[in-house]
Amino acid sequence: MTERPESRSRAERKERTRQRLLDVTLHLVTERSLASISLREVARDAGIVPTAFYRHFASMDALGVELVDESMRPLRQMIRDARRGRVTHSDIIAETVEILAKQVREHPDQFSFLTRERFGGVAAVRRAIATELRLFTSDLTVDLARLTAGYDWTTDDLEMAADLMVTAMLNTVMDLLETDGRHPEDAAAILELSERQLRLIALGMGAWRSKP
Amino acid sequence: MTERPESRSRAERKERTRQRLLDVTLHLVTERSLASISLREVARDAGIVPTAFYRHFASMDALGVELVDESMRPLRQMIRDARRGRVTHSDIIAETVEILAKQVREHPDQFSFLTRERFGGVAAVRRAIATELRLFTSDLTVDLARLTAGYDWTTDDLEMAADLMVTAMLNTVMDLLETDGRHPEDAAAILELSERQLRLIALGMGAWRSKP
DNA sequence: AATTTCAGTGCACGTTTGTTCACTGACTAG
DNA sequence: CTAGTCAGTGAACAAACGTGCACTGAAATT
Numbered sequence: 160m161t162e163r164p165e166s167r168s169r170a171e172r173k174e175r176t177r178q179r180l181l182d183v184t185l186h187l188v189t190e191r192s193l194a195s196i197s198l199r200e201v202a203r204d205a206g207i208v209p210t211a212f213y214r215h216f217a218s219m220d221a222l223g224v225e226l227v228d229e230s231m232r233p234l235r236q237m238i239r240d241a242r243r244g245r246v247t248h249s250d251i252i253a254e255t256v257e258i259l260a261k262q263v264r265e266h267p268d269q270f271s272f273l274t275r276e277r278f279g280g281v282a283a284v285r286r287a288i289a290t291e292l293r294l295f296t297s298d299l300t301v302d303l304a305r306l307t308a309g310y311d312w313t314t315d316d317l318e319m320a321a322d323l324m325v326t327a328m329l330n331t332v333m334d335l336l337e338t339d340g341r342h343p344e345d346a347a348a349i350l351e352l353s354e355r356q357l358r359l360i361a362l363g364m365g366a367w368r369s370k371p
Numbered sequence: 372m373t374e375r376p377e378s379r380s381r382a383e384r385k386e387r388t389r390q391r392l393l394d395v396t397l398h399l400v401t402e403r404s405l406a407s408i409s410l411r412e413v414a415r416d417a418g419i420v421p422t423a424f425y426r427h428f429a430s431m432d433a434l435g436v437e438l439v440d441e442s443m444r445p446l447r448q449m450i451r452d453a454r455r456g457r458v459t460h461s462d463i464i465a466e467t468v469e470i471l472a473k474q475v476r477e478h479p480d481q482f483s484f485l486t487r488e489r490f491g492g493v494a495a496v497r498r499a500i501a502t503e504l505r506l507f508t509s510d511l512t513v514d515l516a517r518l519t520a521g522y523d524w525t526t527d528d529l530e531m532a533a534d535l536m537v538t539a540m541l542n543t544v545m546d547l548l549e550t551d552g553r554h555p556e557d558a559a560a561i562l563e564l565s566e567r568q569l570r571l572i573a574l575g576m577g578a579w580r581s582k583p
Numbered sequence: 584a585a586t587t588t589c590a591g592t593g594c595a596c597g598t599t600t601g602t603t604c605a606c607t608g609a610c611t612a613g
Numbered sequence: 614c615t616a617g618t619c620a621g622t623g624a625a626c627a628a629a630c631g632t633g634c635a636c637t638g639a640a641a642t643t
Contacts, residue, residue, distance in 0.1 A: 169640050173590065192492030194407035197630065210632075211591045218631095278487050278545055280404030289549075316567070323539060323568045330538045333490050337501075355528070356535045363575030381610050385620065409600060422602075423621045430601095 177215045179205040181229055184222060185268045193223050193272075194280035220283050223276070227287040230269035231295075237262045238298055251306075252361060256354045259328060260346070263335050274333045296321045313369040320364055327356050389427045391417045393441055396434060397480045405435050405484075406492035435488070435496040442481035443503045449474045450510055463518075464573060468566045471540060472558070475547050486545045508533045525581040532576055539568050 183204040187196050198219050202209045216222040240258050263270050276284050277292075299321040300314070307317070331353040338345045395416040399408050410431050414421045428434040452470050475482050488496050489504075511533040512526070519529070543565040550557045 169588090169590075172640095176590075190494075192404050192406045194404045195492055198632095199630065207590085208592055209630090210593085210634090213632085214590055275490050275492070278489070279491060280407055280487070282402075285549075319564055319567050320571060322564070323571065326538060326542045327535060337497075352531055352534070355531050359532060359535065359572065359575040359579060361575070362578040363571040363573070366574040366578050367571060381618090381620075384610095388620075410602095411600065419620085420622055421600090422604090422623085425602085426620055 173214070176205065176207060176211075180212070180215055180222065181226055184219075184226060185229070185272055188226075188272045188275060189268055192279050193219070193276055193284060220281055223281050223284040224287045226272060227276075227284060227291060230266075230272045231291045233262050233266040233269050234273070234291075234295055238295070238302075242302070252354055252357045256331075256350055256357065259331065259353075260335070260350050263332055264340075267336060267340075270332050271336050274329060274336065277329070292325065296325050299325060307364065311369060312367075316367070316369045320360065320367075324357060324360060327360070328353065331356075385426070388417065388419060388423075392424070392427055392434065393438055396431075396438060397441070397484055400484045400487060401480055404491050405431070405488055405496060432493055432495050435493050436499045438484060439496060439499040439503060442478075442484045443507075445474050445478040445481050446485070446503075446507055450507070450514075454514070464566055464569045468543075468562055468569065471543065471565075472547070472562050475544055476552075479548060479552075482544050483548050486541060486548065489541070504537065508537050511537065519576065523581060524579075528579070528581045532572065532579075535572060536569060539572070540565065543568075 180201060184193075184196065184201050187200065187204070196219065198212055199209045201219070201222075202212045216225070237258055240262075241255055273288060277288050279285060296318065300317045303317045303321055304312070304314070331349060334349045335346055338349070340346070392413060396405075396408065396413050399412065399416070408431065410424055411421045413431070413434075414424045428437070449470055452474075453467055485500060489500050491497060508530065512529045515529045515533055516524070516526070543561060546561045547558055550561070552558070
């Protein structure tokens with residue numbers, strides 16, 4: 160067992176290249192859709208020969224599916240952050256939007272990939288994102304159930320509300336990404352809009368009564 | 372002026388080919404994103420040689436921008452239908468969702484194009500859709516203003532609510548399109564979900580008070 | 584020390600791509 | 614009747630594409 164800080168084991172070097180392929184693709188997807196990115200282009204940017212690509216993925220589509228997991232991590236982290244933050248309670252919404260903004264600022268490529276490919280060209284990727292997003296919505300549903308304890312909401316109605324919130328927030332994400340970070344005042348306006356929309360939904364929930 | 376029922380004038384024949392190019396592209400976009408559709412493919416399906424494409428559009432991107440107008444027509448028609456329909460008033464929401472479902476059923480390709488390319492790869496197309504959608508939202512804002520007369524909502528707040536509704540409805544459209552029309556019972560469930568979400572927003576609006 | 588494994592190389596192939604250019608011939612205008 | 618317009622043609626091109634195959638050489642296994 161050689162514990163050398165430089166150049167490591169073979170398995171590790173492979174993993175490194177694999178990660179480079181994912182990173183490079185994620186970066187390219189920022190400006191063009193996955194379907195229009197070629198295998199050769201990705202290989203070139205990752206510094207390997209085109210045929211070596213196949214040592215890691217069977218096709219670009221397969222890489223895309225892997226990329227979904229990769230990109231969902233910040234979203235999952237987000238919900239964990241939102242829970243961990245001791246409940247300021249009176250302003251969960253402001254806090255949530257803040258966390259969202261932070262995550263988008265820190266992981267623009269991941270969010271760009273998710274929002275762009277959600278309805279994008281590659282069916283397999285689209286389906287993978289839909290599945291992950293469903294899991295995310297169902298996590299949010301659990302949180303909403305905690306907040307509405309005592310108001311006897313049905314799970315179905317909670318899911319409906321959670322879905323609407325996720326939709327609204329993903330829309331916010333796309334709007335944020337389109338400002339390029341070049342106009343920080345625009346970003347502030349978008350976040351303010353998002354906050355009001357979530358607040359509107361919350362108000363609606365206060366007035367809602369689930370059918371028994 | 373020869374008024375022949377067959378084969379018409381030159382200008383008309385050109386217009387016909389142009390329309391065929393648009394139609395063919397719209398159909399191809401149903402299964403793959405615009406960025407991955409080639410000029411040659413479109414020309415082939417339209418029954419002309421690749422070079423003749425340039426008699427109508429400077430590039431595929433330019434065609435895409437034109438396609439936005441084409442595809443917004445059903446959406447505009449929708450809002451007109453919603454207005455024309457004498458106000459059943461008590462159930463505007465149910466009526467709206469019904470009209471939406473009808474338009475999606477009748478013009479799946481147009482809606483597919485809009486939702487897919489909204490965040491898709493071609494920047495020019497993305498911007499064109501954003502502009503048209505902003506106009507659509509602003510039309511809806513006017514309608515909301517009429518419905519909330521007396522509740523002194525600010526225009527800004529009305530726009531916020533309209534934006535949320537449009538977002539929710541576009542999400543519904545995408546969900547509808549993903550069922551392929553193969554599972555009509557799924558479509559019904561999606562529409563029911565959409566209706567509940569809009570109702571939730573409406574409830575929120577009832578409880579909302581704009582800051583002066 | 585000898586052998587196996589396998590990430591990455593290099594070449595080759597057949598396709599498909601966008602775009603150029605000179606052309607043709609049916610329609611239009613004078 | 615004549616001349617001009619211009620939508621569509623067809624050949625040609627350089628470039629990029631996905632993928633197959635035999636290979637190399639350092640690391641891992643024996």
